[in-house]
Amino acid sequence: MEWVEESYRRSFKEISDFGKDVPDIQPLIDYFVESLTQPKLTEWKGYKVYGFGFNADTIKWVYDNWTPWQDDVIVASFPKTGTTWLRHIVRLLYFRHDENLLKMTEGMVMPHIYLETGIPLKFEFLDKLPWDRKVLSTHVPAALFNFEKIRNAGAKVIYTIRNPKDQLVSWHKMMVNFPINREGTNLKDHYPLEWGKFFDVAISGKQQMTNKEGEYYMEHLLSWYPHRNDENVLFVVFEDLKKDPLKEIRRIAKFLDVKISEDDLLNVTESSSFASMKKEYHWTEKVKFFRKGEVGDWKNHFTVAQSEKVDALVKQKLAGTDIKFTYEL
Numbered sequence: 416m417e418w419v420e421e422s423y424r425r426s427f428k429e430i431s432d433f434g435k436d437v438p439d440i441q442p443l444i445d446y447f448v449e450s451l452t453q454p455k456l457t458e459w460k461g462y463k464v465y466g467f468g469f470n471a472d473t474i475k476w477v478y479d480n481w482t483p484w485q486d487d488v489i490v491a492s493f494p495k496t497g498t499t500w501l502r503h504i505v506r507l508l509y510f511r512h513d514e515n516l517l518k519m520t521e522g523m524v525m526p527h528i529y530l531e532t533g534i535p536l537k538f539e540f541l542d543k544l545p546w547d548r549k550v551l552s553t554h555v556p557a558a559l560f561n562f563e564k565i566r567n568a569g570a571k572v573i574y575t576i577r578n579p580k581d582q583l584v585s586w587h588k589m590m591v592n593f594p595i596n597r598e599g600t601n602l603k604d605h606y607p608l609e610w611g612k613f614f615d616v617a618i619s620g621k622q623q624m625t626n627k628e629g630e631y632y633m634e635h636l637l638s639w640y641p642h643r644n645d646e647n648v649l650f651v652v653f654e655d656l657k658k659d660p661l662k663e664i665r666r667i668a669k670f671l672d673v674k675i676s677e678d679d680l681l682n683v684t685e686s687s688s689f690a691s692m693k694k695e696y697h698w699t700e701k702v703k704f705f706r707k708g709e710v711g712d713w714k715n716h717f718t719v720a721q722s723e724k725v726d727a728l729v730k731q732k733l734a735g736t737d738i739k740f741t742y743e744l
């Protein structure tokens with residue numbers, strides 16, 4: 416579990432280097448490691464939350480008790496749809512002129528501070544962070560997210576979308592490389608290593624944040640979709656960002672009310688390219704967190720039957736929406 420320890424230590428190292436009052440991170444590490452090795456199924460609002468770093472009690476606590484600061488940004492996503500990319504972009508847009516803040520917040524972007532990770536008390540550390548805006552994440556479906564509280568606080572939400580075929584390959588590759596002791600846990604039932612089995616389990620809705628009987632990525636997307644025009648919510652599509660990063664980052668800056676020069680925009684675009692991020696977060700290499708960052712890699716993994724299965728699911732589930740996934744650029 417060295418990787419988990421290393422990532423949490425990095426989260427707080429920069430802050431302590433600046434002499435700030437940082438929380439004791441050992442309990443957070445212990446909790447996270449325990450949740451990986453002894454995953455539990457907990458339940459709230461009808462969602463069976465499969466405890467891989469998550470816990471229904473925490474999600475409920477955050478829903479009821481945690482309040483963000485004004486201008487906090489919460490990147491909401493289904494796993495592997497561009498969460499880290501968006502967090503990194505927001506961090507650059509917010510802190511680009513302050514070397515100290517950039518340094519301190521590096522560890523908070525990678526690894527993510529998920530709102531559903533950690534037991535409730537651990538969230539006290541969020542209010543101790545020594546800067547005035549935070550970039551956080553969540554993977555919860557919209558029903559478990561307190562929109563009213565977030566909006567009233569003046570915080571903003573970015574929801575990421577990625578085509579479900581690349582999402583699934585990315586998810587499988589990460590789980591294959593994740594340093595989890597699978598023996599003695601029931602993790603292997605939810606995340607089998609073999610691709611065909613992984614595919615079947617995933618689309619039948621038995622993984623992270625999807626197990627309200629049979630729910631999968633489409634249901635997650637559908638839960639967030641009604642909020643796409645909320646004034647404090649922005650939807651960002653992975654493939655759009657890949658195709659024209661400058662245009663999308665300009666749109667994100669406008670949404671966040673960040674005044675930015677064209678030169679700075681170009682710098683942010685360059686610093687959030689796949690190559691730059693892979694280099695900056697090189698210590699995640701072991702788990703292949705920055706793997707390929709491409710659109711269309713699914714073609715190297717999917718069988719025709721698997722592709723048709725996803726097409727049919729998308730057609731059936733997203734019929735009432737205007738979502739059209741881009742499967743290649």
Ligand SMILES: Nc1ncnc2c1ncn2[C@@H]1O[C@H](COP(=O)(O)OS(=O)(=O)O)[C@@H](OP(=O)(O)O)[C@H]1O
Nearest residue numbers: 494495496497498499500585688689705706707708
């Ligand atoms: N800058 C940039 N450009 C292009 N692609 C990028 C970038 N940053 C992250 N990625 C890719 O996003 C995938 C990881 O998604 P997430 O960050 O949502 O993963 S997680 O849910 O937080 O675990 C994962 O996709 P795959 O490479 O297909 O596995 C990352 O490589």
